[in-house]
Amino acid sequence: MNKAVFFDRDGVLNRDIGYLYRIEDFHWIKGAIESIKKFNERNYYTFVVTNQSGVARGYYTEQDIKILHNWINTQLTKYGAHIDEFFYCPHYEYGIIKRYSHFCECRKPNPKMIDDACKKYYLNKKMSLLIGDRDSDIICAKNAGIKGYKFVGNDLFDFINNIIFK
Template identity: 50%
Template sequence: MNKAAFFDRDGTINVEVNYLYKIEDLKFIEGIPELIKKYNDNGYKVIIVTNQAGIARGYYTEEDMHKLHRHINAELKKIGAHIDAFYFCPHHPEHGIGKYKVDCNCRKPKPGMIEQAIKDFDIDVSQSILFGDKPWDIEAGEKCGILSIVV
């Protein structure tokens, strides 16, 4: 089994920007790239779990978000760090448009993204940790039995 460090994205690894998708708007929170590298170096899978209501609302596309995620990994690579996987929820039960207006199991505080990552990466939750900046991040991690810390 693997151990994992789960991170929320907005407000946890990058400075909060409402509906971030533009590369030029990305700014890492000080010390976070180095923290990610520390977990990489210590054998943890580093996994992002992020609600992306901007997709649901039609503000940007899934491809816009994937482009930003590729850029995040390119920036982390400069210090020898990386994110193993990005899990995202593009849904919103009230403000979603079209196929994105869904009351899903992946939107935090529901645990769907974390549960999928646990399955995909054979994660030992007792050896794992989650970092988030919102109550719903912590709730989702705790529902999966993961030590969850507010940053």
């Protein structure tokens, strides 16, 4: 069985500016690339799990998200790092785009994005973890049955070395 790290995106890998979708607005959190690379080298699958209700709210499209995520992986490749798969939930009960505006089991803190990854990649939950910056991320990890770490500070690499790889 395999192990994985699930990164929340906004506020963990990049600065959370709210409803980010433009590449020019993407700014890496200090230490994020090194952190992803370290998990790559330690044979973790690396995933992003991110709520993207901006789609249901009509702020941007799924295509915008895919372009941004492809760009992120292109940047990571330059450093010998990668994200294995991006999972996102475009849904939101109170959105305005009808086909996205409903309850979704994927929307954190619901655990379906993690559960789906666990099945698809044969993950050992005991060896897998999530890093998020909100309580809802930590609740999501708990709901999925994996360990959750709430990122604090301003350097993700310091954080993982002090808390996870200590």
